[in-house]
Amino acid sequence: MSVAIATRPVPADTAVPAAASAGLTRVDILRDMAAAEPFWRALERGGAFKTPYQAFDFLALWQRHIGAGEGVAPFIVVGFDAAGAPLFLLPFGRRRGAAGLRVVEFLGGKHANFNMGLWRADFLGAVTAQDLDAVSAALRGHADVVVLGNQPLAWAGRDNPLALLPHQPSPSFGFSGPLSPDFEALFNDRTSAVGRRKMRKKERTLAEFGDVTFARATNEQDIRRVTEDFFTQKSARMRAIGLPDVFAAQDVRDFVTAGALTPADSSRLIELYTLSVDDTIVATMGGVCADGRFSAMFSSIVHGRFGTESPGEQLLVRVVRDCCERGLHTFDLGVGEASYKSLFCDADPMFDSYWPLSAKGQAFAAARRGFAAAKRAVKQNPVLWKVIVTARRIKARLMKADKAG
CATH class of the missing domain: 3.40.630.30 (Gcn5-related N-acetyltransferase (GNAT))
Structure with a gap:
């Protein structure tokens, strides 16, 4: 033939x-x-x-x-x-x-x-x-x-x-893991008793700053606010660790915002999640959902007094719980190694x-x-890899000091 x-x-x-x-x-x-x-x-x-x-x-x-x-x-x-x-x-x-x-x-x-x-x-x-x-x-x-x-x-x-x-x-490896209709069972299976106690302590400490709320952005006003906070938080984070910000360009920002505003099935093409303390967004996560799988695209955390309470990890737990309650079967955190990914994912x-x-x-x-x-x-x-990460951080601090001087 x-x-x-x-x-x-x-x-x-x-x-x-x-x-x-x-x-x-x-x-x-x-x-x-x-x-x-x-x-x-x-x-x-x-x-x-x-x-x-x-x-x-x-x-x-x-x-x-x-x-x-x-x-x-x-x-x-x-x-x-x-x-x-x-x-x-x-x-x-x-x-x-x-x-x-x-x-x-x-x-x-x-x-x-x-x-x-x-x-x-x-x-x-x-x-x-x-x-x-x-x-x-x-x-x-x-x-x-x-x-x-x-x-x-x-x-x-x-x-x-x-x-x-x-x-x-x-x-690099990809990172994904199976979900379960019973989030508590999944959470207990993936974490130790000591780890869960530490997490609960951080949740209580964060709540001392104000009312902690978890939300998915669904209307245009909220979506635009979340994307702006994400861009600001991500930019600060990339400067701190000495890496270029892939979300800095206006065309990229337009893509993310347009994706978050575009309807898809019962949600949005890019779903946005937040963890807030009173009116302050302390962590964000965005991702795409299809065929029973949520794939996280990006995330950010605010710098300052909330950072020590691991708001990104707290948001991750809530997003995974939400995915379980929606009946999804798989969750992934994309490609690239990071310690927090092992909480719910394994290397692929x-x-x-x-x-x-x-x-x-x-x-x-x-x-x-x-x-x-x-x-x-x-x-x-x-x-x-630790040497490279350390060198990047030192370079970022030196650049910051040079600009300040």
Whole structure:
């Protein structure tokens, strides 16, 4: 059999024979979100295997507010069966790198914690490496390298088909855990008696400052207030630890605010949660919810007198309780190591893929593989990582002192 390959709106002249699975007959590359939307929506309606970060509404919003401004153009790969129905969709974008290098990556950038395609349920178990070779063939001539980071090896108990091709471990792990209708049982299972006593003491101490309330922002006024407080808190935190603030740019702030204002099912595309003492928001958390899973995207805490009572951890406990009461089955805290994540989550292996499609791409892929492997070696070495974190904090303090002087 052969798999027909085309790009739209301009068809390519190449057709590449492949020993692909019997289901895959055509691979198209679509150059705009509108062209891909009907196939995307069809897969979503059919319960496609995907993460919340690959939802059409989420990535369309990201492309509108961030991607386009960063020079990313949609480059969406769709595989079809003989009846013309979509089997899978890979939400890629293409950008120009140094020396005109054409780089294909997942849409969503740093704001998509997990990256994966959308796979029709009845095709998921039948995907072969030859099917993915057909994808590579479709991209060849249109890109120099494909760089796919932060991919989960498994999702919702199913293997990720993109792991069929060569890959390497990501620098960091993802973190997720199962929920239970009985939050107290879950909480007792995940924590020690000593830990629970410490947490209750902090709850009591925080309550001494005023009335403590937990809330989900639902109206425009509250959403705008929460996002502004989040941006302020996050900026202060990033300065303190010597890291760049990825939420500082106006286009990113517009994306987060628009996502929090966009309706989705019975909630919002990006859900916002707060813990407040009287009228002061002391902690925030935002995330996306789909298919019975809540995925936290970001969080922040206020600096000052409330910080010693771990308001972020207190908010986390309340968000997880709320997720249990809503009947959700999984909670995740994204990618990247942090001590608080172990409260409700366990480490999940992640992988990165680098597909060179030209001589230029070969050199770039080799360099990126080496860099990512070195980054993983540092991040997974507690001694080395502690040195780097300490150096960042010292640098931040010196910069603050220099500005003050």
